[in-house]
Amino acid sequence: MDHLKKYHQQYKQFKQEQQYQEQTYQEQEQQQYAPPPPANTYPTSYGQPLDQFQDPRRQTPEPSYVTSSRPGDDLYLHVNPNQSEAPEFKLSSCQGRKRALLIGINYFGSKNQLNGCINDVHNVKSFLIERFNFKEEDMVILTDDKQDPKFIPTRANIISACNWLVRDADDDDSFFFHYSGHGGSVQDVSGDEDDGFDETIYPVDFESYEGESGQIIDDDLHAMLVKPLPKGCRLTCIFDSCHSGTVLDLPYVYSTKGTIKQQNLFKDAGMGLLSAGIQYATTGQKDKALSSLMALGKQMIETKRTESANRERNSSTADVVMFSGCKDDQTSADASEAGKATGAMSYAFIRSFREHPQQTYLELLNNVRDILREKYSQRPQFSCSHPLDVNIEFIC
16 A cells, blocks of 8 residues: 555656646747748649749758756756637538549559559549539549550649649639559658658659659648649539548548547546556556656647647638548558449449439548448547538538
């Protein structure tokens, strides 16, 4: 019992230290993340010579925390405990201009060849024309069976096409982005990922670049597709690729119950405290128990800091929604349906509208998940650039 009493005293001391850290931070000048590249560095029209634009500049943000120590203490992390609110966004009526960028890559002749990605693009194209009144002349389609080099889904062409898609965007416009191909993950270098990895897509020519630089990371996709959009402009994105759960870095991820997902810090904390308490009560090893508590506290604060910073940086006044084929740690199937090769996510998305022509965002998420559950283990994800009433009807 003496061990438990001492443990509770140590935990009380730990909580007091946490409060000290937060109070100290309030006296520090908060540093901000580096801004994204200006939109005017992008091309003004699709199909310009490739040397007339440059890739989004990947910038390593300045940390929004500081470290300090007091005599006799370890190094402490001081984090702003305040949570920023979402920006004043506006939902799009989707009655303005409509554009679509559809990308399908089969990687012909490679060891990583896929079968259904080009079919996905043709299916989505027909779906958009028939269901949501998009026009073929307002679409750019990149597939690796094209003869015109301008429409091959190389890294440079994808970036150019993304910039075409959002060019001169306005209130109530509706843009659609669809990608079917390989997806992956690389080590995060900017410190904005809880799991330490950026999600990526693979252009057809990714192997012609050094190392992993041929992939397009989520930071750059967000900078190209989301940041340039004005208030009230809709962008709907479908990613039918592996590891695509947060590939657009949208900060509001919704569960199938319609609630915003957040990392369960309290569950993690409870398990950590229980483990440390049992260790101290049974062994009397105060130093190890206290060390576990301090590590847990720092991890919780760092996770909350990253989540809060991402909300502040990646929220948008535009109306951006994304459906992805799976969670960040899952793969998305290259499948066969009705005897034809297809991506499982693209197939499920279109089929859900055939079965339910009018559905809410939440119903759409659950219907797609139910269709995929019939054959596949992947779990589709839904995320937004702002908080959303998921019980309103889906439009685009």
